[in-house]
Amino acid sequence: MKYIKREQFIWNFLKGNEIPTFFKNVSLNSTIFNNPTNSSNQVENLPLVINLSLFPTFLEYKFLNEESYSTIKINNTNLSGAGIHIQPNQSLENYINKTLSTQSRKNLKKYKNRLESSFNIKYEYIYGEISDIKYHFLMAALFEMLTKRFDEKNMESVFLINWEVYTKNLFHLINNKKASLFVIYDNEKPISISLNYHIKSKILFSECGAFNIDYNKFGLGHIDNYILLKWCIDNQYVYLDLGNGVSDYKKKWCNSIYEFQYLIFYKKNSNISKLIIIPELIKVKTKNFLKKIGVDVYIKKLKRFWNNSNNIHTINTKTYSVEVLPISELTNYPKLIEITVDLNLYSFLNKPIYDFLYSNIEHIDNICVYKLENKPQEYLIKGKNAVSILKFIN
Structure with missing residues (x-):
């Protein structure tokens, strides 16, 4: 028997629609995502300890052999997300009227009207088919917009740092309807792009979004949310996940704020399992403590300083x-x-x-x-x- 298994949930769930083999299913309200790989052999071969990281609390799970295992749940420090639960037969107008304040609704209408009054705007949802040329054109535009946006905020982007990892196989995922790009164009120029992952045609996860900062006054982030939510409702999705981080503009739109958890499962009647979880708990709690005192932010600032000293990701502004x-x-x-x-x-x-x-x-x-x-x-x-x-x- 294997003693310990470590696995990250969210990456495999987003990129491959995969559910851990030690789960019977994962569910969201009445929507159940069954694990097709379950078997009696898997129950018998479960390790003594399983450390599953980055499990979002808006989901629920069913463990294969829960009567024989205990569970420890620990929230990740400084890591949360926001999303929208979509009710059956939910209309876009009904959700907006119920969730957004009167002023936010007025602003949304103003942003969209003024954008379309000022430019030759068109919207495109790319899902299931994209050419190689168009893919590289849009990804170059996304990279440039992200770079300028994070330069403006004087922050480091995790997505940019891990660009090759995050965009690996993305072309094939889009063509296989496991990922999509939503694009707003001014004529033929992309001015806003969101990269999304599709889970079982029921959950849309907005992994990364960026807009041209020259259009900042037009509220492109709010327009992007509006169009994504409309698409989800039209296609009978049950959840729109607006991704990591809970900014003020997300709070205006979302009815779900969630945490990412470590789930540590260990066999109840095993002294060995109780010994194994001790270093696992120490590692998790140490990571959380370092985040709490801001070590991760300090490291990002060092990376930012290093990048700027090497003339990477710099822009000039004029007052x-x-x-x-x-x-x-x-x-x-x-x-x-x-x-x-x-x-x-x-x-x-x-x-x-x-x-x-x-x-x-x-x-x-x-x-x-x-x-x-x-x-x-x-x-x-x-x-x-x-x-x-x-x-x-x-």
Whole structure:
């Protein structure tokens, strides 16, 4: 008999729809995911101790031989998630009205309307078929958006650090309907991408999402949640998992906050099993203690410092002020040099231009941008109904 087995739950469950061989099933409310590999031999060959990590508390499990085993449950420190339980016959409108505050509902409508009023927006859910060319194009866009987003927050991304591991076999998973990409485009440019895993066509796990930070005012995270939830309801999913971390915007959307647990199973009538679990418990509690005192955060900061010192993941930002002008005052600026919007040479103008579109409900096709003669740090943005002067400080 094997003495101990160590296994991580969430990775195999997400990537391969696999259930540990020592479980009869895993369930979510009335939805049961049976383990097709169960057999009497597996019951007989269970190890004395099983240490299963990263089991989310929104799920329940049925152990193969629970009458012979005791269980110790320990929450992971600083590791939680948020999701949405979807009730049978749940409508999108009903859920939003019930869960989001009045102000949040107004903001969601405003974000979506202004995004679609300002740009040529299209939405695409890629599930079951993607070409190799398109896959690499979208993954490059996701990588760039994640990089810029975490540079802006001056934080390290676990997904970026483990990019090769997390994206391994992803192309095949998408084509086999075990993963998907939801993309928001401005014309042909991806401005928001979420990477999702599908579990038994019942649970959608949003593994990673990123958006172009130049479009920050348009609330792309909220629009992304709205579209993902709509897709889940339309396809009769029972749970939308918005992934690790419980940010304020997730709290607005979710009706489920959960923890990740260590589940340590050990044979009741075995003195050996009781000895084996001692070092396992010490390791788990030590990891949790180190997280509690912030050692993991300190290590991430060291990695961040190392990456920055090697010119990895760095971006330049420019500080600017905005002066709103009446259109009638355009005559005070007779010498203007028009420039093309969204050229790489002037990419630093994108965010202020998009903020201008949001604030003034203008469309990008109606915008003209000018350099002010003899004022190299000043630019004029002109729409149909509004004009602003940008003054860059650095």
